[in-house]
Amino acid sequence: MxxxxxxxxxxxxxxxxxxxxxxxxxxxxxxxxxxxxxxxxxxxxxxxxxxxxxxxxxxxxxxxxxxxxxxxxxxxxxxxxxxxxxxxxxxxxxxxxxxxxxxxxxxxxxxxxxxxxxxxxxxxxxxxxxxxxxxxxxxxxxxxxxxxxxxxxxxxxxxxxxxxxxxxxxxxxxRPFTIKAAKKLRRLSILMLLLILFEPLTSLVLFSVTLIFSYLFEYGAYLQEKADETSRIQEEMIMSFAEVTENKSEQTGKHVRRVAEYSKIIAEEMGLDEERVSKIRLASTMHDIGKLMIPSEILEKPARLTDDEFAEIKKHPGYGGKLLNNVEGDVMELAKTIALDHHERVDGRGYPEGKSGNYISTEGRIVAVADVYDALTSKRSYKEPWDHQKAYEEILKGSGTQFDADVVEAFKKRYDDINSLRQKYADEA
Ligand SMILES: [Fe+2]
Ligand SMILES: [Fe+2]
Missing domain, CATH: 3.30.40 (Herpes Virus-1)
Structure with a gap:
């Protein structure tokens, strides 16, 4: 926590x-x-x-x-x-x-x-x-x-x-600080003033306190708006940063967006709180950031990879962790966790560390499902996109071994939403 x-x-x-x-x-x-x-x-x-x-x-x-x-x-x-x-x-x-x-x-x-x-x-x-x-x-x-x-x-x-x-x-x-709350408090302060008929002192104290609070709320709402703007800019920067990574490999920028949206839906369904959901959405975009360190020849190779090449690819979670190691902030911290965990499997047969079960972060387990589902349904240099139904079944098949059963359950429950997002953010042919 x-x-x-x-x-x-x-x-x-x-x-x-x-x-x-x-x-x-x-x-x-x-x-x-x-x-x-x-x-x-x-x-x-x-x-x-x-x-x-x-x-x-x-x-x-x-x-x-x-x-x-x-x-x-x-x-x-x-x-x-x-x-x-x-x-x-x-x-x-x-x-x-x-x-x-x-x-x-x-x-x-x-x-x-x-x-x-x-x-x-x-x-x-x-x-x-x-x-x-x-x-x-x-x-x-x-x-x-x-x-x-x-x-x-x-x-x-x-x-x-x-x-x-x-x-x-x-x-x-x-968020408590909204203009609506400030207006509510201002109306309330006028109501408090009506008490003057019965108790002038109480009435004036309540009136002043409520009025002061209404202005504090208004100021809070203003600050919140500023903070929102900053985080919007931050979000756009993170997205573009992530797209650079994806463009380096043969994937399109839309992979990043789709994985982010799928992860968000799954996290929501699993009952994570709103703030955590929005952090996953943003942090998941950097899951493959370590691929920046992998030579393009390997990433874009149209044929099957040799064992050595595959060993190199498997290093990208660790590279991602290193790249994000010294960046501060909750989202970046989570991005690092996700970069490190997104290829781990709950049965312990994943990489880079072979963590199993709950040793893998919840966010990592969520992004793993979103990432694989998107990889299966997208075109890659070495394969054609799978039919979405087949990809869906593949994910269900991996429940409890490759993927966390709860994550798969959430994926299953919200599959209609996931599938319609897949169509919305489809790659151009
Ligand atoms: Fe990856
Ligand atoms: Fe990916």
Missing amino acids: DKSQKAKKKIRIIGNVFRVILTIIMVIGIIVMASTALMGITILFIPADILPEDLNAGFTDFIAGVHSSSDDDDEDDDYSPILSDTESATPVITNSEDAEAYFKKMIKELIGSIGNGRVASGIEIGLSTAGVRKELTIKELIVILSIAISLFSLMIVIYSSVLNSMMKTLSKGE
Whole structure:
């Protein structure tokens, strides 16, 4: 497992942990949202006469109720310490009415403390300006509280679902930095700003963080595009480099392209991740780079090779390994592995080293199938192209001896795609 795969695995694990947490938050958010909304709506529409009387009372009425029951009706302001406005007032609870009053006061404080007290007092100011009444009833306060909690939960659900979809992108190994993601975040930041009605501080913090992230994502997308361009140029250079090799031998440049595409299809079918698949596609183009070191007379000899000549040809994987030895980068590293391994056989009878089974790299085993299939179906100086069906059967016959059985299985499953690519990139007659 190379460095980038390890990093990817870590990202995948972290991403999945976050997704689980976000999903839990989402589910809790949905439950809270639905239940508070239901509670608010129920209380709002229940006929007043069914509700407990206190809920229909304004807070002052309620206070007055406690006051009159305590048999002291001359003063309005000093009847009980629980009605004190100071936060630190310790309630003196001497009877059940006091306890009830204290509970009601808590409701009002709770409503005020989560921020929608602003909405409540706004409505109260409106009502008293219009001369209707001075304050909201407990029922109305509870309705406002329910709606506020419900809306707040909705925001959290939206926020966590957007984050969840981003985590999904990350853990699938796709690119997180896209213009689309940046736009999504920007829309989300505006949504966060709406929370200002309920919680100005939270709202502003969420708004700023989300906005900053949206710009970071946009910048990331820009950098990604630049990197893509560089790798496109690199890809073209590698392709042309590989074509030079193939043109040196009697094969056409299309051999390189076909082997690359076949290898890609097989790797995909074997379930390798996207990045590894695209690396195989590119690195496989250099599998025969060592042929640059083999004299053209041997490579292009129209007749059967002598034993010595064949021994020379067999050196091309080793030459390729040497040529690519000091080149840096993941793709080049893999190209070296493929150059060295593409003529090995799983039964150990291949060359140059006679490696067997899993000692041969997965990529080497894949390219071996792609390379032989293409060699069989192409014209060579010493042979005519085989019929594709015959070549297909030849590959299946080599399963478990010349070729890796899993690779052959993948080749078999995707043969239709491979065959249509063969026609698409056919050599000109
Ligand atoms: Fe080769
Ligand atoms: Fe080849």
